[in-house]
Amino acid sequence: MRKPMIQFERFGFKYRSQSEPTLKDINLTIYEGEKVLIAGPSGSGKSTLAHCINGLVPASYKGTMEGNLYIGGKNAEKENIFSLSQLVGTVLQDPDGQFIGLTVGEDIAFTLENERIAREDMKERVIEAAKLTEVDGKLASSVHELSGGQKQRVAIAGVLVNNVDILLFDEPLASLDPATGKEVIDLIDRLQKETKKTVVMVEHRLEDVLYRHVDRIIVVNDGTIAADMTPDELLASNVLEEAYLREPLYVKAMKYAGIPVEPGDQLANLQHLTLDDEAKGKIEQWMEASEQPVEQETTHDLLEVRDLSFDYPTRPNTLNNISFTVKKGEMISIAGANGAGKSTLSKLLCAFETPSEGTILFNNEDITGDTIKQRSERMGVVMQNPNQMISKQMIYDEVALGLVLRGIQEEEIKERVEHVLKVCGLYPFRNWPISALSFGQKKRVTIASILVLEPEIIILDEPTAGQDFRHYTEMMTFLEQLNKQGITILMITHDMHLMLEYTTRTIVIADGEKIADDTPAKVLTDQLLVQKASLKETSLYELALKADWPNPNELVDRFIEVDRKERMTWL
Numbered sequence: 001m002r003k004p005m006i007q008f009e010r011f012g013f014k015y016r017s018q019s020e021p022t023l024k025d026i027n028l029t030i031y032e033g034e035k036v037l038i039a040g041p042s043g044s045g046k047s048t049l050a051h052c053i054n055g056l057v058p059a060s061y062k063g064t065m066e067g068n069l070y071i072g073g074k075n076a077e078k079e080n081i082f083s084l085s086q087l088v089g090t091v092l093q094d095p096d097g098q099f100i101g102l103t104v105g106e107d108i109a110f111t112l113e114n115e116r117i118a119r120e121d122m123k124e125r126v127i128e129a130a131k132l133t134e135v136d137g138k139l140a141s142s143v144h145e146l147s148g149g150q151k152q153r154v155a156i157a158g159v160l161v162n163n164v165d166i167l168l169f170d171e172p173l174a175s176l177d178p179a180t181g182k183e184v185i186d187l188i189d190r191l192q193k194e195t196k197k198t199v200v201m202v203e204h205r206l207e208d209v210l211y212r213h214v215d216r217i218i219v220v221n222d223g224t225i226a227a228d229m230t231p232d233e234l235l236a237s238n239v240l241e242e243a244y245l246r247e248p249l250y251v252k253a254m255k256y257a258g259i260p261v262e263p264g265d266q267l268a269n270l271q272h273l274t275l276d277d278e279a280k281g282k283i284e285q286w287m288e289a290s291e292q293p294v295e296q297e298t299t300h301d302l303l304e305v306r307d308l309s310f311d312y313p314t315r316p317n318t319l320n321n322i323s324f325t326v327k328k329g330e331m332i333s334i335a336g337a338n339g340a341g342k343s344t345l346s347k348l349l350c351a352f353e354t355p356s357e358g359t360i361l362f363n364n365e366d367i368t369g370d371t372i373k374q375r376s377e378r379m380g381v382v383m384q385n386p387n388q389m390i391s392k393q394m395i396y397d398e399v400a401l402g403l404v405l406r407g408i409q410e411e412e413i414k415e416r417v418e419h420v421l422k423v424c425g426l427y428p429f430r431n432w433p434i435s436a437l438s439f440g441q442k443k444r445v446t447i448a449s450i451l452v453l454e455p456e457i458i459i460l461d462e463p464t465a466g467q468d469f470r471h472y473t474e475m476m477t478f479l480e481q482l483n484k485q486g487i488t489i490l491m492i493t494h495d496m497h498l499m500l501e502y503t504t505r506t507i508v509i510a511d512g513e514k515i516a517d518d519t520p521a522k523v524l525t526d527q528l529l530v531q532k533a534s535l536k537e538t539s540l541y542e543l544a545l546k547a548d549w550p551n552p553n554e555l556v557d558r559f560i561e562v563d564r565k566e567r568m569t570w571l
Contacts, residue, residue, distance in 0.1 A: 005072055005166055005198045006030040006053055012066035013048060013057060022048045024223045026067070032165075035192050035199040037209055040220035041244050041468040047170070049220060050202045052076070054168055055084035072165055089159025093171040095151040096144075098158065104130070104146070105139035108157045129161040132191060148338040149180035153187065160191070167191070169201040173208055174465065177337045177494045178536030185211050204468050206240070207248035207539060210268045219243055231268035236261045244470035246497070250539040253559045254279070256566075257286035270539055275546050283547045283555075290558045301364070302328040302488055303349075303457060308358035310344060318344050319512045322358070326457070331480070331489045333499040333520065336509040337534030342492045345509065346459050349490075351375040376402075380450030384462040386442035389449070395421075395437075396430045399448045406453075416452050423485075424448040425478065443467075443475065457488045464495055473567050476502050496524055496538055501560050508533045521556040 008028040014021035022045050030036050040046040051057040052069055059081040069076040072087040092098045101107030108129055112122045130136040133153040138146065143154060152172060159167065169188065173181040189212035192199045203209050206217070210231055217234050219227040227239040234240065240247045247255075251267055259279045266272040275283075303326040310319040319341045326332060334342050347353040349360065351372045360368045362378050383389050392398040396417060403413045421427040424444045429437070434445060443463070450458060463479065464472045480502060483489050493499060499506050499520040506523045508516035510533045516523055523529060525541045540559055544552035 002031040002033070003073075004029050004070070005032050005034075006200070007070040008052075008067070009069070010067035011052075011069055013052060013063055015061060015063040018063075021066075022063075022223050023052070026225060028218065028225060028228065030198060030200065032198055033192075033196045034215045035189075035213070036201070037206070037214045037217045038200060038202045038220060039204055039206060039217060039240075039245055040226075041204075042471055044220045044243070045223040046202055046220040050090075050168060050170060050200070053166070053200065054088045054090045055079070055081040085164075086162065087164055088166045088168055089162060089164035090168045090170065091152070091155045091159060091172060093174045095148075095155040098155050099143045099151075102142060103139065104135055104141050104143055104154050107143055107154060108139075108161050110158065111162045125161050125163075126157075129157040132160060132194070133157040133187065147180070148176050149183050152176070152180075152184050156187070156191070160195075164197070166198045166200065169199070169203070171203050172201065173203060173205050175338075177534050178208070178496060179531075179534035180338060181205075181208050182211055182536060185209060189213065204245060206246065208536075210248065214268070219245070230263070232266065233263045235267040236263045236265070244468065246469040246472075248539060249497070249559065250543040252563065253540055253543055253555070256559070256562050257282045259283070270542055273546065280547050283549065287549065287554065287558055290554070291561060299328040299330075301325050302362065304361040304364075305349075306359040306361070308345075308348060308360070309356050310341075310348060310353060311356050312344075317512050319348070319355075319509075322509070322514050324507055324514065324517055326488060326490065328456070328488055329483065329486055330505065331483045331503050332491070333503040333506045334490060334492045334509065335494070335499060335506050335523070335533065335535060340509045340533070341512045342509055343461065346381055346461065346490075346492060349375075349459060350379055350381045376453065376455070378455060379457040379459060380453060380455040381459045382443075382446050382450055382461065382463070384465050386446045389446045390434055390442065393433055393435070395426060395432050395434055395445055398434060398445055399426075399452055402449060402453045416454075420448045420452040423451070423482070444478070447479075451482070451487075455487075457490065458482070459490045459492070461492045462494065463491055464493075464498055472498075477568075496520075496536060500524065500538065500556060501564060508535075510534070519553075521553040525552045525556065 008026040011023060011026040012021050013023040038046050038049060048057060051061055053071065058065065065077055071084060076084065099107050100110045105126055108126045109122055112125060127136060130139055133156050135150060135153045135157060138150065146154065172184055176184060185208065188199060201209060214231055217229060217231055218225060219239055221243045226243055227234060235251050250270055251261065254261055259282050261267055306323050308319060308322040312318050322345065336342050348355050351370055359366060390398055392401060399420060400413050400417045403416060418427065421430050424447060426444055426448060434442060464475055467475060476498065479489060503520055505517065506520045507514060508523060515532060516529055524535065524538045527537065530537050538556060540556045541552045544555040549555050
């Protein structure tokens with residue numbers, strides 16, 4: 001009989017500052033050796049559920065508990081956070097926030113040093129954990145010199161070294177490129193099989209997690225358990241759609257085509273999925289109903305980058321001879337692996353860095369030597385984390401700040417700020433403190449603070465990072481509306497769905513060089529290109545192959561056409 005490792009019994013939790021409970025009547029048991037995925041929209045309670053498991057509730061997040069919670073057979077309410085940390089090892093969404101040591105070896109050894117483990121025993125356990133996570137060759141390296149995937153491995157080693165029974169992963173894919181994300185899911189799968197530990201993952205990128213086997217998926221919605229099913233059972237149901245969570249694209253395409261999906265169809269494993277003649281016929285009928293795409297009107301060249309190169313002192317050849325042209329009114333994605341040079345390119349465009357070679361033209365005018373202030377009058381950049389951009393307490397003051405610094409008259413500031421707040425859907429909150437906003441709303445505030453300066457180009461770094469499917473759709477619809485008003489948009493993104501659904505061109509950078517500039521569908525159905533740029537083929541490509549459809553790009557385009565119409569009904 002399997003041993004229960006996590007048991008919620010009629011459990012509820014209400015934060016001290018809230019009038020209503022965040023979690024209500026939770027009954028859930030997770031057994032020894034299981035691999036479980038917890039998913040849910042923003043504000044559903046899934047993060048609170050995770051914080052209850054690792055003891056941050058109520059140690060750090062105060063509130064009132066109801067019912068019972070047992071971790072490893074112990075009553076969690078009677079245990080302190082230190083004793084729970086001996087049972088549950090947590091790997092945070094941002095590994096940088098978890099590092100303590102200066103080197104990889106020091107960081108992995110940190111908890112053992114606190115427990116005064118003997119040096120020889122400590123060394124042996126650190127090497128063992130490093131070998132398990134394949135960072136044993138990096139023990140003397142600085143943690144800050146590592147790639148995103150290597151940082152995740154070190155963070156995992158840091159909890160494994162303590163020999164915990166439960167591994168809890170909080171959105172492990174959030175800051176990783178698609179190829180590195182696959183490596184991390186592979187690593188978690190291998191560790192679970194080798195160590196037999198209980199693994200709990202909190203993640204909304206279901207399709208990426210289901211790249212490897214998961215025993216159960218727990219869907220949390222409105223503070224309750226909306227579903228507790230095997231992946232196949234869940235994908236055959238409508239639970240994900242009702243909770244505004246993104247279904248795997250190939251499953252959604254099958255449903256759009258009218259193919260019956262059943263729990264026994266091995267839906268969660270695309271490699272094992274087979275399509276019979278009837279299913280192939282339904283896809284053919286679905287494809288024949290496709291509408292002809294509307295051709296975009298051609299406009300003039302707004303931005304031209306010629307042979308742009310840049311070298312960091314510690315990283316020569318960061319960018320090499322990058323050239324491309326952006327037409328007014330385009331919405332373009334810039335893709336590539338972590339460290340490929342995407343963010344450096346945006347810094348060069350905004351004059352935060354100076355190119356070693358090359359030219360930047362704006363409306364055929366050479367602006368390579370512009371100051372940051374001059375460049376900001378043409379282009380604005382919105383960072384991935386809104387908290388890194390916000391400097392005022394109130395929404396109105398934050399949006400007005402750039403105009404105040406430019407010496408604009410108060411009446412004009414009021415007029416421009418209120419107009420932009422209306423465009424961004426923030427006008428009802430204009431007198432609110434920024435601290436009262438959600439992550440997605442803060443993102444809108446940062447966009448509004450750039451938009452009010454009336455730039456012709458907005459550069460966004462991961463605009464949908466950390467947002468669930470509904471908020472992702474709202475954010476991208478908002479950006480699309482801005483684009484239709486004439487704002488040219490460049491988006492640096494790892495999100496293949498965003499590339500496919502909202503941008504007409506994708507510029508791909510790998511190892512500091514531009515290796516492609518084509519439609520997103522062609523980029524993500526080119527196996528060699530995908531491999532070179534650390535991207536990930538869309539599952540629609542593999543579905544097209546299984547359906548014997550001659551041109552996978554057509555199936556991708558048909559899906560985008562239907563899916564976007566479907567989601568417009570949400571808004």
